Amino acid sequence: xxxxxxxxxxxxxxxxxxxxxxxxxxxxxxxxxxxxxxxxxxxxxxxxxxxxxxxxxxxxxxxxxxxxxxxxxxxxxxxxxxxxxxxxxxxxxxxxxxxxxxxxxxxxxxxxxxxxxxxxxxxxxxxxxxxxxxxxxxxxxxxxxxxxxxxxxxxxxxxxxxxxxxxxxxxxxxxxxxxxxxxxxxxxxxxxxxxxxxxxxxxxxxxxxxxxxxxxxxxxxxxxxxxxxxxxxxxxxxxxxxxxxxxxxxxxxxxxxxxxxxxxxxxxxxxxxxxxxxxxxxxxxxxxxxxxxxxxxxxxxxxxx
Numbered sequence: 001x002x003x004x005x006x007x008x009x010x011x012x013x014x015x016x017x018x019x020x021x022x023x024x025x026x027x028x029x030x031x032x033x034x035x036x037x038x039x040x041x042x043x044x045x046x047x048x049x050x051x052x053x054x055x056x057x058x059x060x061x062x063x064x065x066x067x068x069x070x071x072x073x074x075x076x077x078x079x080x081x082x083x084x085x086x087x088x089x090x091x092x093x094x095x096x097x098x099x100x101x102x103x104x105x106x107x108x109x110x111x112x113x114x115x116x117x118x119x120x121x122x123x124x125x126x127x128x129x130x131x132x133x134x135x136x137x138x139x140x141x142x143x144x145x146x147x148x149x150x151x152x153x154x155x156x157x158x159x160x161x162x163x164x165x166x167x168x169x170x171x172x173x174x175x176x177x178x179x180x181x182x183x184x185x186x187x188x189x190x191x192x193x194x195x196x197x198x199x200x201x202x203x204x205x206x207x208x209x210x211x212x213x214x215x216x217x218x219x220x221x222x223x224x225x226x227x228x229x230x231x232x233x234x235x236x237x238x239x240x241x242x243x244x245x246x247x248x249x250x251x252x253x254x255x256x257x258x259x260x261x262x263x264x265x266x267x268x269x270x271x272x273x274x275x276x277x278x279x280x281x282x283x284x285x286x287x288x289x290x291x292x293x294x295x296x297x298x299x300x301x302x303x304x305x
Contacts (some may be wrong), residue, residue, distance in 0.1 A: 001067070001116055007095050008058075008117055009070025019305070021298035023050045024069075024114035024122040025150070027061035027104040029287065030076060031085040032265050034280065041079045042284050044073070046291035050183055053295025055302075057120075060113045062088060065100030069117045072231070079104065089142045107154065108146035120217070120301060121153050125287050126190045127226065128227065129159040129168030131263075132250065139259055140171070147224040148175040151227065153213050153301075154225040155294040157286040158188030158195065161246055162267050165189060167168040172226060177189035178216060180224040182293055189235035191282045193230035210300035214277050235285035237272060237278060245274035254258045 008016075015022050025046055030039040046162065047057035058070040061079050068075055079085065079102055088096055088103040090112065096103040105113065107124050114122050130140025141163075148153065159168045170188050172179055187197040200209050203209035213225055231237075249270045252258075259267050271279040 002160065005065065006113075006116065007065045007069065009068070009072070012056055012058045012117070013037065019032060019302060021295065021302040022058050022117075022119045022121070023291065023294045023298045024056045024058055024110055024117070024119045025050070025059040025291065026122075027071070027076075027079060028087055028106050029125065030061070030080050031082070031104040034268070034283065037080070038284070040076055040101060042287055043076055043286050045284075049288050049291035050123070050295040050298075053169050053253035053292055053299060055295040055298040057291075057295075058114075058117065058119055060094060060105050060110050062101070062105070064102070064104035065097050066254040067113055069119075078102075087196070090145060091142065103255035107206065108141075109145040111146045111152045111154065114152050115150050119152070120213075121155065121277060121294050121298040123155045123291045125156065125283065125286075125290065126160045127154060127156050128157055129163045130167070130171050132162070132164045133254070134164060136257065144168075144171055144175060144177075147177045147226065148170065149222060150224050151217050151222055152216065153225045153227055153297065155182075155229055155290045155297065157190050157231050157290060158228055159190065160267075161190040161192075161242075162249065162263060165195050165197060171196060173200075176221055176223045178223075179228055180212065182227055182229045184228060184230050188228050188230040190286070191231060191241055191279060192231065192239065193236050199228060206296050206300045207303075210297060210304060213293060213301065214259045214304055215295075227293070229286075231282055231286040231289055232289050235282045237282045241275050241278065245271045245279065247280065248274060
């Protein structure tokens with residue numbers, strides 16, 4: 001990329017040059033993923049979790065028409081304070097750069113920038129996937145496109161709860177994207193630890209999982225990898241509360257015609273109202289835990305040389 005549009009922070013640059021562990025982090029959580037002012041604090045907590053694991057955090061976002069790989073506290077504050085920040089995906093990324101504005105990076109956009117920087121591990125909350133009613137809407141997240149093209153390991157608590165999880169898992173298999181479970185046998189359902197969907201492979205040893213990731217990348221398929229890390233047991237959403245909130249959100253999304261990038265923030269707002277804030281607590285816990293696991297994975301990958 002043009003150096004004027006792609007700025008890597010000095011600490012991240014030094015770590016990459018020394019082949020140390022680095023973890024990419026997205027910025028949708030800063031501006032859209034959580035109610036203000038929680039987003040910035042959670043972003044910092046995720047960075048702290050990566051650091052505590054022995055890796056270097058590289059939070060990725062766009063300010064003044066330039067990609068920032070490793071954002072300072074001041075840059076995070078500036079992004080959070082920018083009104084109407086767009087969610088940057090594979091389709092609108094270039095336009096945002098040319099407009100010289102700000103932008104928060106989704107899973108797909110963060111993966112792309114991580115690949116450009118040479119960062120093999122990325123931590124997020126949950127990936128996008130195949131939406132319910134896809135036969136009528138053809139609504140499939142660009143996250144799956146990114147996973148099919150970009151060789152980055154994505155640590156997540158499964159896919160967003162609103163999605164058609166069976167079709168999402170099936171699509172990942174079709175695209176040649178392996179799904180590895182970190183100490184779990186089933187694909188997580190974001191705020192719930194299980195979905196009934198069996199995973200490709202379970203790992204309980206981080207060095208062994210790093211070896212499998214290394215071998216997958218060495219095969220040259222060009223695809224990413226999903227590392228499924230369930231929400232911590234103590235922070236799992238109550239099943240009744242989960243079902244009631246999710247079903248209500250689904251009904252409203254259909255009746256109000258909400259689609260695309262507007263779906264996730266709408267669901268979170270509705271779930272927060274229904275659960276009395278419990279969904280935010282669960283969301284924050286899984287984000288921080290994913291950052292921790294991603295840091296440990298990055299360290300294990302770097303140890304392989």
